[in-house]
Amino acid sequence: MTDVIKVAVLGAAGRMGTTVCAAVEAAPDLALVARVDATDDVAAALRDASADVVVDFTVPSATEANVHTALAAGAHVVVGTTGWTPERLERLEEALAALPGRGVLIAPNFGLSAVLAMTLAAKAARFFESAEVIELHHPDKVDAPSGTARHTAAAIAAARGAAGLGPSPDATESGFDARGADVDGVRVHAVRLRGLVAHEEVLLGNPGEQLVIRQDSFDRTSFMPGVLLAVRKVGGRPGLTVGLEHVMDLD
Numbered sequence: 001m002t003d004v005i006k007v008a009v010l011g012a013a014g015r016m017g018t019t020v021c022a023a024v025e026a027a028p029d030l031a032l033v034a035r036v037d038a039t040d041d042v043a044a045a046l047r048d049a050s051a052d053v054v055v056d057f058t059v060p061s062a063t064e065a066n067v068h069t070a071l072a073a074g075a076h077v078v079v080g081t082t083g084w085t086p087e088r089l090e091r092l093e094e095a096l097a098a099l100p101g102r103g104v105l106i107a108p109n110f111g112l113s114a115v116l117a118m119t120l121a122a123k124a125a126r127f128f129e130s131a132e133v134i135e136l137h138h139p140d141k142v143d144a145p146s147g148t149a150r151h152t153a154a155a156i157a158a159a160r161g162a163a164g165l166g167p168s169p170d171a172t173e174s175g176f177d178a179r180g181a182d183v184d185g186v187r188v189h190a191v192r193l194r195g196l197v198a199h200e201e202v203l204l205g206n207p208g209e210q211l212v213i214r215q216d217s218f219d220r221t222s223f224m225p226g227v228l229l230a231v232r233k234v235g236g237r238p239g240l241t242v243g244l245e246h247v248m249d250l251d
């Protein structure tokens with residue numbers, strides 16, 4: 001019989017944290033050893049828990065410090081929280097270089113439909129003159145555009161660049177402000193609407209044709225197969241992994 005993986009959850013009282021705790025408790029090969037939230041002493045809680053894997057679903061302002069605290073406590077780390085800038089990733093890679101064998105897996109989205117949508121969009125991008133991304137979320141979300149949309153737009157931009165494509169055509173003159181955020185030259189639009197959970201649409205256009213790639217997370221349980229997959233895989237992937245696609249045999 002394989003050993004049970006001990007899991008601690010940061011942000012355990014939040015929307016995602018609550019769902020992750022329930023999923024871990026329901027998995028026979030995992031044991032939930034700590035629920036940690038904002039009012040707790042994170043370092044002390046993680047030291048006491050001796051978790052194999054710490055899962056972070058907190059807030060962009062706390063996640064970097066939490067991950068370094070989890071590493072100091074001796075755990076591998078799975079991160080779903082947004083806000084991982086290139087500078088934060090660089091600091092994390094430096095820390096991991098001094099911790100051989102230790103793994104951190106950060107995924108902007110653990111939904112299988114979202115990962116597949118991002119992958120398909122990146123593959124399709126070089127065939128189209130125009131590309132734009134629309135992300136749609138619940139209105140309690142604190143960041144915009146979503147981490148998923150940023151990741152998607154960056155992958156589309158990289159594919160367009162590698163194919164020698166220039167910017168998407170756009171005759172909008174300066175002084176107009178309704179064209180969304182610019183992520184590596186790809187326009188990203190953010191909708192916030194009560195009733196939504198997490199949704200993304202990639203629009204790819206050519207003269208006379210359009211490809212729309214859309215994914216919908218109607219419920220936070222949709223993220224759980226991806227989170228549990230990451231928890232099971234992270235210990236076997238030393239260093240930093242960004243994107244669930246790398247443990248889904250998609251690359």
Ligand SMILES: NC(=O)C1=CN([C@@H]2O[C@H](COP(=O)(O)OP(=O)(O)OC[C@H]3O[C@@H](n4cnc5c(N)ncnc54)[C@H](O)[C@@H]3O)[C@@H](O)[C@H]2O)C=CC1
Binds near residue numbers: 011081
């Ligand atoms: N990668 C993915 O598949 C997904 C990522 N997310 C991201 O996960 C993050 C959390 O989302 P939600 O659960 O909706 O937010 P939420 O606001 O419901 O939960 C965040 C929780 O973190 C706690 N918290 C804040 N600071 C903390 C700290 N220093 N230590 C421990 N806990 C702390 C808060 O008290 C709260 O309970 C967001 O960045 C969101 O964008 C959300 C859904 C899916």
Ligand SMILES: O=C(O)C1=N[C@H](C(=O)O)C[C@H](O)C1
Binds near residue numbers: 142145147148199
């Ligand atoms: O805040 C959310 O809800 C979500 N956040 C992540 C993001 O910003 O991409 C993942 C998913 O879209 C849900």
